Amino acid sequence: MTTVALIDTAHWHVPLYLDALEKADVQIVGVSDPTGTTCQSLVQRFHTRCFATCEELLNEVRPELAFVFGRHVDMPQTANLLLDRDIPFAIEKPCGLRAADVRRLAEKAFSKRAFVAIPFIFRLSDTWRIIRNGQVSVKFDHASFRFIAGPPSRYERASTPWMLNREVSGGGPLINVGVHLIDLFLVLSGSEVVAVTAFSTSHINNLSIEDFITVTLQCASGAVGIIECGYTFPSSAQQQREFTFSLRAGDRFLRSVEKGIEVIHDGPAGVVREFKPAEFETDLYYSDFVEHVLAALQENSPTCADFRDATGVLEVVEAAYKSAAEGGRLIRLHV
Known part of the structure; x- marks a missing residue:
């Protein structure tokens, strides 16, 4: 069973991931939500713990995989935190506001051979x-x-x-x-x-x-x-x-x-x-993305898209x- 964290869950795409996560062989070990608007429902659904920030969550638990959401402006900081701790993760697009920031993430992820997936x-x-x-x-x-x-x-x-x-x-x-x-x-x-x-x-x-x-x-x-x-x-x-x-x-x-x-x-x-x-109906493909990420992590295979792709976009x-x-x-x- 893969342990999973949901990071910065005040994002409209989060509900599109939940059914697939619920059906998968995973355990949600923590949820972070700086806005406090989504934690309660997710804690009840997955019987997990809620944290105010990603950093607080990672100080308490070490997931085998994280799904990252949150505000676009905050995405590079969160991604760097996970890269520094060698935690595999999937992160919502666009991954940041500027191509230069995402290019640096791409270089860092490549040098660390990090597992990164982006839902294009x-x-x-x-x-x-x-x-x-x-x-x-x-x-x-x-x-x-x-x-x-x-x-x-x-x-x-x-x-x-x-x-x-x-x-x-x-x-x-x-x-x-x-x-x-x-x-x-x-x-x-x-x-x-x-x-x-x-x-x-x-x-x-x-x-x-x-x-x-x-x-x-x-x-x-x-x-x-x-x-x-x-x-x-x-x-x-x-x-x-x-x-x-x-x-x-x-x-x-x-x-x-x-x-x-x-x-x-x-x-x-x-x-x-x-x-x-x-x-x-593009919303339906987010469940496929969850399945793809879990399979790629287990098989150590390439993901459908990474920071290099996001940089070009x-x-x-x-x-x-x-x-x-x-x-x-x-x-x-x-x-």
Whole structure:
């Protein structure tokens, strides 16, 4: 049985992990929550102990694995604490506010051969599997991803109002949900992003974070990507968000359709259209992530993503925010 700690649990994704943890062969040996808003329910559910901070928890118990949540601004400090104590951990994206901070974590984790996992959950999804089609990379010609989540008020309801403060969260939908799409594009494209432009708006809710942003990515290969994300979808229990995409990869054109992905390509007798069922409800993949992390730890195998991946994603996020702040100016990377 693996002993597990839940770190800084005032985060809206925590409930998405709990069923899988409850079913797994683990013992929750401690929970930290500086806000005091989640500890009581977690203590009752897992019959464990609550601590005010991660450091207090680690001074009392030594888990074999930690799942780290918390505010984006606090993530590098927590990660350093766990790396210093050689405790394997999974940590929510974006892992910090700046690419430079996460790059230092990547270097430290690499030098220590540390076990680190990051839930870029599209890597565990039907979308990933169908687009890859058994290939390591698909070499996009062009791709467009759109993820429009519910309004900012949902973070207030989840007792995480810090998500609406740019100084603490780092930004709005791009650094929160857009990172998944950037990661998907970076890994599947098989090419380095060399230039970024972006436009954003914050006039809907008048917050320090953006309401909506559109980002264009230019790859060294010549491929172009477009990512759109926002907090503008009028979500309900029945439908919480919009997720759509289309892309060309070699001789295949793929696009999201209802309940799946349509794959279109030329065949001997003309155009062939195939339907591939796919689950687009991304929340469901967090249980898969828990199972993946536990299996990787037990088998000493690579995790789906680590700090090096998060660094590359945040480099694009920073470039996009800089471009948007400067009226869409072209920002060059890796030159």
